[in-house]
Amino acid sequence: MIELFNVSVKIDNRPVLNDISLQITKGEFVYLIGKTGAGKTTLMRLIYMDLFPGKGNVIVDRHSSSTIRRKEIPFLRRKVGVVFQDFKLLPDRTVFDNVAFALQVIGSPKRTIRARALSVLTRVGLNHKRYQMPHHLSGGEQQRAAIARALVNEPFILLADEPTGNLDPQVSTEILALLESINRSGTAVLMATHNYGLIRQFPHRTLLVENGKITAGEAPYSKT
Amino acid sequence: MIELFNVSVKIDNRPVLNDISLQITKGEFVYLIGKTGAGKTTLMRLIYMDLFPGKGNVIVDRHSSSTIRRKEIPFLRRKVGVVFQDFKLLPDRTVFDNVAFALQVIGSPKRTIRARALSVLTRVGLNHKRYQMPHHLSGGEQQRAAIARALVNEPFILLADEPTGNLDPQVSTEILALLESINRSGTAVLMATHNYGLIRQFPHRTLLVENGKITAGEAPYSKT
Amino acid sequence: MKLLFLLKEGFAGFRRARLAVTIALATITLSLALLGLFGLVAQNLSDSFQRVFYQIRLEVFVDPSLSESDFQTLKSEIERIEAVQSAEYISPGAALQEFEKDFGKDLVAVLESNPLPPSFRVLLKTGHSRPEAIQAVVRRIEALKAVDEVVYPENLIRLLDKYFLLGILIAVGLGTAIFAISTLLIFNTIRLAIHSRQRVIEIMRLVGATDAFIKAPFIFEGILQGLIGGLLAAGLLWLAGDLVRYLFLPGLSVPWLYLAGLVAVGVLLGCIGSYLSVGKYLNA
Amino acid sequence: MKLLFLLKEGFAGFRRARLAVTIALATITLSLALLGLFGLVAQNLSDSFQRVFYQIRLEVFVDPSLSESDFQTLKSEIERIEAVQSAEYISPGAALQEFEKDFGKDLVAVLESNPLPPSFRVLLKTGHSRPEAIQAVVRRIEALKAVDEVVYPENLIRLLDKYFLLGILIAVGLGTAIFAISTLLIFNTIRLAIHSRQRVIEIMRLVGATDAFIKAPFIFEGILQGLIGGLLAAGLLWLAGDLVRYLFLPGLSVPWLYLAGLVAVGVLLGCIGSYLSVGKYLNA
Ligand SMILES: Nc1ncnc2c1ncn2[C@@H]1O[C@H](COP(=O)(O)OP(=O)(O)OP(=O)(O)O)[C@@H](O)[C@H]1O
Ligand SMILES: Nc1ncnc2c1ncn2[C@@H]1O[C@H](COP(=O)(O)OP(=O)(O)OP(=O)(O)O)[C@@H](O)[C@H]1O
Ligand SMILES: [Mg+2]
Numbered sequence A, B: 001m002i003e004l005f006n007v008s009v010k011i012d013n014r015p016v017l018n019d020i021s022l023q024i025t026k027g028e029f030v031y032l033i034g035k036t037g038a039g040k041t042t043l044m045r046l047i048y049m050d051l052f053p054g055k056g057n058v059i060v061d062r063h064s065s066s067t068i069r070r071k072e073i074p075f076l077r078r079k080v081g082v083v084f085q086d087f088k089l090l091p092d093r094t095v096f097d098n099v100a101f102a103l104q105v106i107g108s109p110k111r112t113i114r115a116r117a118l119s120v121l122t123r124v125g126l127n128h129k130r131y132q133m134p135h136h137l138s139g140g141e142q143q144r145a146a147i148a149r150a151l152v153n154e155p156f157i158l159l160a161d162e163p164t165g166n167l168d169p170q171v172s173t174e175i176l177a178l179l180e181s182i183n184r185s186g187t188a189v190l191m192a193t194h195n196y197g198l199i200r201q202f203p204h205r206t207l208l209v210e211n212g213k214i215t216a217g218e219a220p221y222s223k224t
Numbered sequence C, D: 001m002k003l004l005f006l007l008k009e010g011f012a013g014f015r016r017a018r019l020a021v022t023i024a025l026a027t028i029t030l031s032l033a034l035l036g037l038f039g040l041v042a043q044n045l046s047d048s049f050q051r052v053f054y055q056i057r058l059e060v061f062v063d064p065s066l067s068e069s070d071f072q073t074l075k076s077e078i079e080r081i082e083a084v085q086s087a088e089y090i091s092p093g094a095a096l097q098e099f100e101k102d103f104g105k106d107l108v109a110v111l112e113s114n115p116l117p118p119s120f121r122v123l124l125k126t127g128h129s130r131p132e133a134i135q136a137v138v139r140r141i142e143a144l145k146a147v148d149e150v151v152y153p154e155n156l157i158r159l160l161d162k163y164f165l166l167g168i169l170i171a172v173g174l175g176t177a178i179f180a181i182s183t184l185l186i187f188n189t190i191r192l193a194i195h196s197r198q199r200v201i202e203i204m205r206l207v208g209a210t211d212a213f214i215k216a217p218f219i220f221e222g223i224l225q226g227l228i229g230g231l232l233a234a235g236l237l238w239l240a241g242d243l244v245r246y247l248f249l250p251g252l253s254v255p256w257l258y259l260a261g262l263v264a265v266g267v268l269l270g271c272i273g274s275y276l277s278v279g280k281y282l283n284a
């Protein structure tokens, strides 16, 4: 369902990913680990086609990075839920409207939008803050709003870029449980994280990004 | 050196902190823990006087929140280094210029600025990226740039708001070691974090923010 | 996409980017007011210039031996020429009185008899002021029998005509400059107003919004800005017109249609400006 | 804070907020060009209006019995009046020829002798065109001995004067409107350009920059924008002036000082505009 064939990416003439091949099948749950600046976010950008590989080919659903037309990209992105590392909430509208936007985009009827948005906000524990503007939220609350938006239109894959970086351990565990339940209903999950404890608690296939390469990895038992 | 007397803060008419008293002495290292949205960032904003208490008094160095004049606030802030949770890097200039700015502000001579900025960038491991713009950095790199800026003018207290949220465990440990070495040279550190593992690895006085109150806390042994 | 959604989003833009939208609106209002003001002044100036200087007067000297009824026939013959508005008979006595006013009593005193012939003072209709048009009329009058000579200040008319043409040239030049500049200014602030929401557009794209979906509310917002700006400008001009009319120019006209045109220009510029501007951020 | 730092930061602003600064610059340039264009047109129109219509001509009829040397004395007496530019002697014969041109041959043919007296055609200096000023001159000429009568188109002069005054009123009104609107437009875009760096200002404050430290580069940037915009506008006008002069108005003047004034206005507006705008974000 997601396949990378011999993908190389250079940014500013510096190679970030180098001849990578990778496959994520439907309904899988995959962790992405690796040092700061290793290329985890870059890999995700390839999948939602915010970035195109210099060499190789990225295939997502039926779209291929080498043949996709500009016009088709929005339709690809609707099938891919993304929790951005820096949240990327629309700063000019409330949390509710942020979540609703992902549904408006696909033309859902108003009633559906309301019901779905409220239900997903409740699931991430942010229902009481739904009429707040993003910059009136704490870091962790913003992160949960970003998660809610990514989940709301039931994507077939969820890309979560360090979705628990600003959350306390208890909420992190809850979010992970939520991601697993979503995963069980068929959604693939690709989650970048530095939280090895979380990986051990919820073990899944783990990929390590290092020196431009992706290898099967394992959460190291560091003391943290 | 930092004292809060019976401080209460309401935001949007909702109490966030309630009748809090607290003291942080010179050269102390203090962790701040608490759930998402508990009020950790709010507490820090009180200290760099971006927010004033509804009741009570905040005293930082010789400045008191109830008597400080608008004009004096910049001078207070120069003595307080802040690593913001959302980094707050100046988006319109390079990492180097971001760090240098904190020194320009206090009127350091150009040569000193260069030497100090380069040295602190090297310490956070970001020297090779010094001429990049912030939005060309990975999340963890941005976080380290924010740490570098907070450290560069040798504040007498460092407020670090989840400074390792985007860092991998190895870099987190390095940063903590860096903070400790800075702390040993006399700088007080107040660090908000969700990473209990890190607290156990580098144990210090720990404060728990919960239900608008601050109590002496301890990193719970959760599995993560 | 439903019209209701568009409408709501378009108005929401005013709330979401208050300063940027307010400033774009102010720019549109001011630019249009300036444009409209200039157009009004030019129109009214040209009108009154034509009214005051351009009702051409011809002196038609006729054979003194004509009878009273001949004069009547001649008068109606002259008045039948379509460019002529009226012809007034001036008797030799009346002519002499005017002559005395222009050249002094002494001159008249030395005259032995009244040397002035009878004449008609012919007024042309306004709009017949180009030298060639006047010459054509003059030739037709001279062709009438019993007309001796037609006298009119030909050189002055040619001079005025030249300056009037120059004036029109200047007005058109200035008007074009003002229009071009207004357009650029409006486009620029709309661009800037949308630029301030660059991040919003970027995020919308990342979340899977199609270009059309992103564009539509912005364009609608642009149209709204143009409409409101146009209405404000029209209102300002209307009030200013009233004031000026009351203070010193009772003849000033501020036609409704003109103001409506201004609003239309506003809507058009708002629409095109926002269309072009969003486009820039979408194709980036 | 060193000037060098200021200079560097001011220029850096152009790089850091390219679009916003470019658009502010364009607005300043265009607004000033418009303002300058209008001023130039008004100035040149008023000049040439005065030149063409306002060199007042008086006909001074004198006693025919004067000798040749008396005429010379009278001529120099008239020319000694400071408002008078020249006095030209018109003999009765020359007067008759002109009379014939104006009133037709037939009229002259019926005259038994030349009834026209000798006269002086007196040209007043430009600038002496207000009806009261002319009357004063006329009175002084009439007071000279041997002068019978002074004739001039008083009504026409009063009419032109009235319209000239109205023209000035309109020009001043339009000019004020253009100036006010330009100022607002410039302030607005500068405001918007600074607004787009609201976050930067906010962060600077959080990092301990004093208000003055934040303000200075912005104000310097505003001054720079005003300077560059003013120079561009002046350059545009200069080129446009050359073009218009070449094409159809050889007499057009575009004084250096005027252009320099325009640049000064630009600098001033840029300075005040940025001062006010940063202020808004600092006191928030
Ligand atoms: N737009 C860009 N311009 C220049 N360099 C970039 C850009 N985006 C990313 N990079 C560089 O590419 C490398 C990989 O970045 P990426 O964001 O993928 O790292 P990451 O694994 O997500 O790190 P983190 O854990 O810190 O988020 C980094 O060195 C980064 O500086
Ligand atoms: N400007 C604001 N307007 C309204 N509410 C606010 C504002 N800032 C903070 N809050 C609210 O105050 C509470 C405390 O926020 P704070 O940012 O201090 O939490 P935190 O402990 O830092 O959480 P996190 O771990 O998620 O960063 C939150 O519920 C937040 O929604
Ligand atoms: Mg990343």
Ligand SMILES: [Mg+2]
Pocket: A138, A139, A140, B040, B041, B042, B085, B161
């Ligand atoms: Mg916080």
